[in-house]
Amino acid sequence: MNWRYCSIVTLLAGFTVPVFASGPVSPHDARQEVEMPTLQRSLMREDMVHHLAALNEVLVLLNAGKLKESADVAEADMGLSSMGKHAARTQGKGPGRFMPDGMRAIGIGMHTSASEFAGIARKGDRAAAYNALESVTGACVACHAGYRLK
Ligand code: HEC
Numbered sequence: 001m002n003w004r005y006c007s008i009v010t011l012l013a014g015f016t017v018p019v020f021a022s023g024p025v026s027p028h029d030a031r032q033e034v035e036m037p038t039l040q041r042s043l044m045r046e047d048m049v050h051h052l053a054a055l056n057e058v059l060v061l062l063n064a065g066k067l068k069e070s071a072d073v074a075e076a077d078m079g080l081s082s083m084g085k086h087a088a089r090t091q092g093k094g095p096g097r098f099m100p101d102g103m104r105a106i107g108i109g110m111h112t113s114a115s116e117f118a119g120i121a122r123k124g125d126r127a128a129a130y131n132a133l134e135s136v137t138g139a140c141v142a143c144h145a146g147y148r149l150k
Pocket of ligand 1: 045048049051052055078103104106107108110136137139140141143144147148149150
């Protein structure tokens, strides 16, 4: 074995060993982890799945020109009137009680925006309604970008 061969083996080892040893690398996650009791965490996840379905329903109804119905869905599932619906089951301590201030503010912003959307949609202007929906989806994005559950 001459020195050239040795150095190639060393080089290859240097490059290949760390690749095999480190395995797949997860992307960096800078979101704040939020701890909640099991009940509140599962209620929140359930709410989320409903929010996504409601958002889709709102878009379907808007597209069909059924503005009043889309307002009803938005208000019932995401609007201010949907707040506190877990109060009885959680003895007044719904998921919102366990959110850091910034997260709770975004959550309240989502509820407010959904109610504002509903008010605008009820007036019958479809373009204005689509416009107002942006603040709702903006709140989904803002919260998901900043927070995750533990
Ligand atoms: C106040 C913060 C907040 C807002 C606002 C918010 N989310 Fe979430 N959402 C979360 C968190 C936190 C999770 C859990 C992520 C994790 O698994 O760590 C989540 C999870 C989800 C999930 C996955 C649920 C599951 O477990 O299967 C969906 C779907 C979702 N959100 C949809 C939405 C939609 C649509 C909106 C807006 C209409 C929205 N969310 C608004 C915080 C928020």
